Amino acid sequence: MKQRRVLHFLLAVGAGLCLFGAFAPVDFWPAAFLGIALLVMSLSGRTWFGSFGLGVVAGCAFFIPLFEWAAVASGILIAQIALGFAEALFIGVLAVIWQGLMRGKRTGANVALTAATMGLTWVAMEQLRSELPWHGMPWGLLGFSQVDGPLVRLAPWGSTQLVGFGVVVVGVLVARFLSALSKVQLGQGVIAGASAGLILVLSMFLPLSTSADSYLTVGFVQGIIPDESKLPAGQSRALTVTQNLVTATKVIDGDDVDLVLWPESASDRDPREDDEARSLITEASERLGVPLLLGTQRYINGYRYNDYVVWSLDQSISGVYSKQHPVPFGEYMPYRDFFRKFTPAVDLISTDMLAGSKPAYLDVELKDSTVRVATPICFEVADNAIVSEAVRAGAQLIVVPTNNASFGKTSESAQQFQMTRFRAIEHGRTAIQVSTVGVSGVVEPNGVTRAVTQPWTEDAQVARVGLRSELTVATRISEPVRIAVYTGGAALGLLAFIQLARRR
Template sequence: MFHVILSACLLLVTFPDFSFSWFAWIAFVPIFFLARNPLSFKAAFGYFYILGCIFFLVTVEWLRHVSYFGWLFVSFLYATYFGCFGLLVRWFWVRRGLVFFFLLVPSAWVVLEWIRTEIPMWAFGWNLLAYSQSDHRAIANIASLGGVYYVSWLVMLGNVSVFFLVSSWRMKQNKRFALVSVIFFLAMLLVPVFWTREPHAAAHLPQTSSDDTGLSAIGGEQENRVRNRVHVAVVQGNIAQGEKWDINQKKRILQTYHELSRFVAADRPDLILWPEASFPGYFNIDESRFETLNLVQELHIPILVGGLTYESESVAFNSAYWVTEDGKVQSRYDKVRLVPFGEYVPWKTFFGFLGLNRLAQSLGVGDYSAGADVRVFSLKEGGAFSPLICFEDTFPSLARRAVAKGAQFLVVITNDAWFSKSAAPYQHLQASIFRAIENGVPVIRASNTGVSAFINARGKVLGRVQDQQGNSLFIGGGLARSIEISKLETFYQRFGYLFPAACFLTVLV
């Protein structure tokens, strides 16, 4: 059990709030020693399952602010992926030999992360192993080749290499293989780092006279506008979750967003972004929407408004409304990937039989419908973007599809007020960083309580809404920036997205 606890501690400190990311490269080494010892497959599953339980119970502890039941349910459910990984690790060690163990263990991890992230209904792509490296841009930028899963593969390959190195030193055997494995790992890491380094990428990008941020803030010196830039503003209303749907707070909430919009409008942005569900009602039928439409017409600046959509008693959507500068609703995007047991109850017949439908309703679970597909909106001044709502930026396939349909930058509107002051918003930010790198496009985040941020196509966080003390969470404000929208198609966009499928075939063989 000591090995499990040690691996858990090393893995936990790699993610926010700790972010000692280098420990990710050795976190699994202790528990690999358990898999090497005489051990039943049942025990292997159990040890890794316990590791998964500890990992999720701590890293998503913020779910308890929504529901203690949800926190425990998610932790114990998704720990199953760790348990399955333990079975495969033990199988590879017993049946396949050193070479296969070295190659198959990272591939198996990627397959399980891929399933956990993309599986219909039950997907939860939070805190993938690669996200621990989001602050190390040289490593994170490798995602432009094979996506987040390729970076996870490299991190796990590093764990296996260190395991072989330590094992050969302790056991006085297989030293040559351990050395070769380390050399192979370093080659697999350093070659992509060299290939995706900043100077290499910069050579493909248009040269401008701006600084390396390529941005300007309200009150700062403004750069010359060029055709491959758009000027975008985000507003962060800082509306407490307990007040968002309080009818007595409705007027104050709208007034807050209107005032913030007027504030950022002073910088004459091409677009203003409101967070998810920032409009306190059903935007398509609520009479208060006319106040917001009149505001847009007054400012003569398009606004993307997060609001709910009512179509019937059984059909409602979590939407983003595209309101053009003339105050007209031109289009809307309905959220495609809904949060299970948050925005809907999956398998209603089954869970209704167990009585969980009533439990879910008592916990405030919504009953929304999923949208058809991603949408691309075009600015009058040039530039096309796709909105992603809430945790949709944790789905690599969704972001890739949006860019493939013509989006030159991605917009994430979210409400993380549910989770209080916790690691959740920073963990969420990590996903946005990787979506930018994978697709070679900027990502702009508008969050109710933070983190609202601008991320360039290389994954660099260029600016955040924050107060004078540098706090990004639970503060109100707005920020306007210019972003580079020149699109460089990444290898990930063309072929690299297939990397998890290649890992799946590798494990099958």
């Protein structure tokens, strides 16, 4: 009995590590299928309490290494562990639901039905943890790990939910294949393995968007964040960041581009209020002679907004988008007084960020036309609703401004670039991620990347990108899919608990 428990524990750990391996920095997409398979196998014959524990173990092995950047950003390891453990609790509850589904006379007897019910409950739990608590943590959704795999072609039809569902279905079939082989049930093993392979092969034939309505030439600039400890006394770090962007932008000829992009936090000193910051941006704008999109901060009554703005040719700001989804414990501190009892690090966030209320897009007046650009800021690219809303509103191009400086040389920026690639495929739009120090680059709607920069390297590049207006199915039905996933997941969760109670 003890050896069996150890085996199931090791299977759960292996499951979590395989799921982690599907994301950057390992970035081996087939590992997601094995991760799901090992999680299913670890739950075989377990009690509901044992299932919860194994789910938490698998979740910790998955999320804690995935959130390495949380420790670097906060300066304390406990932040990484606490965030990983909190997300692992969702996997623990899901494992109990899966145990109930596997024990059902109908949901557990037929492998196809088992795979489908497990897939639906997985994406329902992913959706839930993406929204709760404090707007959730949509990091580590299985769909994002598949940008180089065939299942990503499901993205234009059902976003992260359908791709994640496909990963779980294939993973459950792999589990049945491995289980059948261990029991020398070759017939069942062949059927399960062939079914998994057929799903992957058929996915490869789904079409992706290619043709564009028109084209735009865009310059994007990755500046460098200076080491504050090495700056001369009295020199502003924020102004130095802006100056570095001005300098890097000089390699771009305004006659060759229609639009130039700077990243999030390009000017943490608000140019609407700060003359020095305004002077630097004006210098770059006048030389280019084209609109400039850049990130800045706006301070009001002891709070701040994270803005992405359109700097027009007349040196005015003609459009503002304020980040709707500030990151808890990163950009604002919930229950500050309570958490201060455990660590003084809460006061590293000296000014809490407020959430904007307008959709994530900006209208940019070019020399002879107007283009609507979706502008999810940083972590918002992980939010299905924010990006979908902007594209449905007519955005023809996706721009993801981000500032990855706080995360050091971790894989946070590469993980985010996976999400940017997914959004390009999902919505049939060219997407450009523009970072201060991380990964910047252009992603075509078929997932192909080009003009990709190296992290922590000053760079400025120019790319001709397509503008598109046709909406994918996923873009059109994102909200109905969300409701359907919650409804189906809740119904199956209730059924699973009823079946557990009956078996007891």
